[in-house]
Amino acid sequence: MTDPSANTSPDDTDGDATPSPSFDVSEYSETEQQIFDAALAEFGRKGKDGARMQAIADSAGINKAMLHYYFRGKDQLYADVFRHTMQRFMASFGASLTEAPTFEETLRAFIEGYVSFVRDNELCVRLIVSENLAGGTLVAEHVRRMKTTEGAPPRVMVDRIQAAVEDGDIRPVDPDHTILSIVSTCIFFFAMRPTVEVLHEDAGDWDAFVTSRTEHIFELIYRGLAPR
Amino acid sequence: MTDPSANTSPDDTDGDATPSPSFDVSEYSETEQQIFDAALAEFGRKGKDGARMQAIADSAGINKAMLHYYFRGKDQLYADVFRHTMQRFMASFGASLTEAPTFEETLRAFIEGYVSFVRDNELCVRLIVSENLAGGTLVAEHVRRMKTTEGAPPRVMVDRIQAAVEDGDIRPVDPDHTILSIVSTCIFFFAMRPTVEVLHEDAGDWDAFVTSRTEHIFELIYRGLAPR
DNA sequence: GACGATTTCAACCAGGTGGTTAAACCGTCC
DNA sequence: GGACGGTTTAACCACCTGGTTGAAATCGTC
Structure with missing residues (x-):
């Protein structure tokens, strides 16, 4: 009897973290x-x-x-789901990184792409944050492998920011901290949705809130990075 | 036999959400x-x-x-712990809101106070985020009551920002979005600590990271709010 | 020191959980 | 037809979980 749970391997064999936005396994x-x-x-x-x-x-x-x-069981199933979710997440990260003439446009595209991905894949976000909260033993390996991969999205973003600094488009900043700040503002309010919804319950529907929030984030970050 | 679990009530009776930083119940x-x-x-x-x-x-x-x-049982215990955690959290929010001559100093004090509180009370943060992720049925009532309270910290912060806008210290911004952005950047990297630690594992210890992050957040937000 | 109230404990219980098993099903190729 | 592989099912099991019980220890107080 061929073990059907062997279907976990095919994705493991590939070393590439192609940022293709497709997901359907x-x-x-x-x-x-x-x-x-x-x-x-x-x-x-x-x-x-x-x-x-x-x-x-x-x-x-x-x-x-x-x-x-x-x-095989709950652990296997969870690990599988988490792994694919992580891949999808990283793919979206790369997909939001478009080639744009100016840094301003690059940043805007990234924030808008990222927020809209998070909006459409709230479950993925919840899963990843949840795993991080619960200790994140699975997180470590995936993040580590993704970090060392050459063309991985985060690295590209770091390079992009560093280039912008050298070109004088933005002031000198730590790229890692900057990315973390962008991601924080784009994701956190989804993770805290129940709280946010109560605080803004008199301010229209959720989608409208997400839209206004996207604009706010861009304005804040872009101005925050502006050269002196 | 007096029911000892009646000790849940004394805190319920008070309607004030005094932002006293003390916690020990x-x-x-x-x-x-x-x-x-x-x-x-x-x-x-x-x-x-x-x-x-x-x-x-x-x-x-x-x-x-x-x-x-x-x-009484797990649910009661959890609800009690959550309620007190929420109070402690809100108290810290208010405690970080000091009276400072300039908005710059106010903002810096708030960010530094908030981050240091979160650093020293990581469990509280994890609990609150965790509850939000899991649906947040408990969150709703607490946040709602806190929101409507007159002297509650968030409202004070909103007023502070609005005043700064009117004084021309910062550009016109939505106070709610702004607060949410500040809180996001200050909290999120704690919730995602496993991931962050892997990404920055070659960048010194955690405490040093938190310190540098505090500075980065302040710079980013303050410049992001600067008037045109 | 007696007495009642409070606090502590070991043992126990019912229900739910992940996980297993052995048999049945079903298309396919000889 | 029938043997055979992968697939599906209902019934089942061991274990762990939250929760309970009733008695024993402890404490305060007169």
Whole structure:
């Protein structure tokens, strides 16, 4: 009997972190994809500990035993979902990095692309933040491998900022801190959505808030980086 | 038999959200305080679902049954811990709001105070973010009550920013968005600590990183708010 | 020191959890 | 048809979890 859970390997073999924005895990069968989606939803909403295998099975419209047939168990399933989510996340990071004539446009495109990705993939964000909060044993390896990869998105962004500094487009700043600040402002309010929604509950719907927030972030960061 | 779990009420009766920086829940007995600390540690590290009552009991050096004797059960205990954590958090928010002659100094004091509080109370932050991620049913009521309170820290901060706008110290900005951005940059890197530590693992120890980050945040925000 | 109230404990329980198993199903190739 | 591989299912299990119990130890007080 060929072990179907061997489908975890194909993605591991590749050393490239191609920032292709596509995600749908191609090697996955229809059933596996359904399981995967259900698992992402459950893990993203409840966290690893709060998630119930039964709920995932129900949501995927299959028997609970199938989960252990396709994925070895909860840990495996979670690790798989997390790995793909991480990849998707990194891909979006790269996809938001467009080639633009000015740094201003580059920054604007990045922020807008990043926020819209986060808006459309809230579950991914929740999963990643959740894992970080819970200790992040899985985070370490993925981030480390991504960091050392040559053409990886974060490195590209660092280079972009450094180039802007040398060109005098922005004042001298630490690129790492700067990226962290941008990402913070773009992600944090999604992670804290319940709080934010209460604070701004009289200020229109969520989508409108996200839009105004995008503009605010760009203005703040861009001016904050302006040369003296 | 007087129900000891009635100790949940004394804090509820007060309508004030006095931003006193003190925290030690005075009405708590020594045992209760031990339980409380152990619970905060466990909940903060593992989240509500991941936390184990047995672990809390062990950590507090007491029998598991005591938890149900002093607090009704897991839900009660969690709610209590969360409520006090929320209060402590809001208190720190107010404590960081000092009276300073210039807006620049006010902002610097706030950022430094806030970051140092977060550094010294990482568990509190993790608990709050964790609760937000997990749906935040508890968040809503606390935030709502805090929002409507007149002298509450966030409102004070809003007024402070608005005054600075009117005085021409900073450009016209949405105070809510601005506060959210400040808080994001000050908190997010703590919530994502595992990731951040890997990315900057060759850049000295954590404390040094926090220090440099504080300076970076201030520079970025202050310049980002500068009048045209 | 007796007595009642409070605090502590070991043992126990019901329910839910992840995980397993053995049999049934189903298309396909001989 | 029937053997065979991958797939699906219902029933089942061991274990862990939060929660309970009733009795024993401890404390305050008269």
